[in-house]
Amino acid sequence: MPRRMMMGGRGRPQKRKRKPRFREQAKCRFCREKLPEVDYKDIATLSKLITTQGKLFSRKRSGNCAHHQRSCMRAIKRARFMALIPYVG
Numbered sequence: 748m749p750r751r752m753m754m755g756g757r758g759r760p761q762k763r764k765r766k767p768r769f770r771e772q773a774k775c776r777f778c779r780e781k782l783p784e785v786d787y788k789d790i791a792t793l794s795k796l797i798t799t800q801g802k803l804f805s806r807k808r809s810g811n812c813a814h815h816q817r818s819c820m821r822a823i824k825r826a827r828f829m830a831l832i833p834y835v836g
Contacts, residue, residue, distance in 0.1 A: 777815040785818045787825035790832060797823060800836045 777785060785792070796809050796819050803823060806816045826832045 775809075775811040775815050777818070778812055782815075785815065785822040787822040787829070788831070789822075790826065793819070793823055793826055793832060797832070798836070801832075801834055 787793070796804055796811075798804065803820060806813065809816070809819070811819060823832065827834050
């Protein structure tokens with residue numbers, strides 16, 4: 748059974764408008780707070796930067812700058828090693 752399409756002007760299919768997934772921020776959350784480096788003992792902040800499976804969110808998704816994204820990566824690895832957060836969700 749063919750799927751019906753909405754017809755726009757001149758008999759062409761109408762395109763759907765997509766909403767943006769992530770909104771752009773002026774600065775990353777650590778630049779706004781003026782933190783030089785991310786602390787591995789701050790579990791509440793680090794848990795916002797990883798998925799439920801334990802993967803790190805991308806820079807686009809987390810909104811971090813390159814410097815603080817690398818700092819987050821190191822902090823998360825240290826927290827995993829110290830058994831503060833799990834390796835796998």
